[in-house]
Amino acid sequence: MQPAFAVDDASLLETDLTTCHLLVLVGQGTFSYVVFDPAGGKFLALKSYNFQPQKLAVADLEMIERVFDADKLLFTAFKSVLLAFDASVSTLVPENQYSPQLKKDFLHMVYPEKLQEAVLADVLPPPMSLVNVYAVDKDLLGFLRKEFSTDRVVHAHSALLQAYPYDFDFRNHDGVAYIMAQRNRFTITIYAAGKLLNQQELPYQSGLDIVYHLVNAVRVLGLDEQKVKVKLGGPLAKDSDIYQELHKFVPHLEWVQRLPEFQYIGKMQEMPGYYFHNLYALALCV
Missing domain, CATH: 3.30.420.260 (Protein of unknown function DUF3822, C-terminal domain)
Structure with a gap:
């Protein structure tokens, strides 16, 4: 499987990737990631894969497994891996009304419960005072957590809510x-x-x-x-x-423009800044 977008340069080979973060964004029919160097606040590489979204999540999982078979960079020993899901099932709850024990109840007031769902929640940083409650496919979440050995998970909307105030x-x-x-x-x-x-x-x-x-x-x-x-x-x-x-x-x-507080390699600057705004925004969640 070939990526729809692939951007890096010689700096990737010259950098100790064990000091970098891998920021992964999973959407309907998409799997994208960037390599982020926190020391320089710089994005070093980006890849994005597109495939036809399926009605059954197991089919999406099979496509992502094919990405892993083709992309060996994903098996690098990064400092940390952040998984982000651009899931359509999400709702915002005021933090002063939120209770972790009731997160499923908050979500299912808006959306019907689905089989094989894992309900998660992001407590957004001040001054927002909000909690983003969302559901992702349990098998897909389990696969990615195992492959990356990480428990760090956020919703894509949580990153956008942290990015927009910089505009x-x-x-x-x-x-x-x-x-x-x-x-x-x-x-x-x-x-x-x-x-x-x-x-x-x-x-x-x-x-x-x-x-x-x-x-x-x-x-x-x-x-x-x-x-x-x-x-x-x-x-x-x-x-x-x-x-x-x-x-x-x-x-x-x-x-929308690129987030101004970060650095981007030259090839990224040649691409329209609005292309991967939601992917770059994940650096604010590290």
Whole structure:
């Protein structure tokens, strides 16, 4: 199996990888990772694999097993490995109302219980005072924990919530909506004056679907879609259907940029910064 994206340079061979972190992001039909050197705050390598998402999680697991067979870098003795899941089943709970014993109850108030699910929770750092409760496939989680010998697990949305405050427009009083588009689904996170108002993941088939959900969410929150800034991220072409449709209806549309406090090798800087924003954001969870 060949990666859809593979980026590194000579610095990877010159670095003691036992001092680096491996940040892994697993989504529906995707398996991506970056090698992060905390001493220099620098990303040294990135790979991303795409495959057709399956209805049965066991089929996704088989594809990821094929990635392991093909990519020997994954067996390097890194300082630590962080597993992140871009799972659609998640909900945010105020920390002062959260109880670990009730995490399944919080999740299943919103989503039906599934077979073979493992329910996890991320306590988000101050000042958010939130807990992200989510479910992942138990077999997939067990496989990755065993292969990487790690118990460090987060949800992709938890990383995004830590990344967005670094954006210059985060405290925009008219509101800012961040859209992270993936294959057939997207995450929308809306703030006004630095206050989190909404985060949800929704399916889509066309760019117009995203426009509809965006405008509806903004109006429900009492914001004006003609004034809200929209920041778009994901593996998208600049002339993609999503960008074109949003551009028709949203006056203030921009691409999400790389997190400014980190360093990136030259080949990463040649790629659009919005491509792997959710993957780079995992460095904030180390």
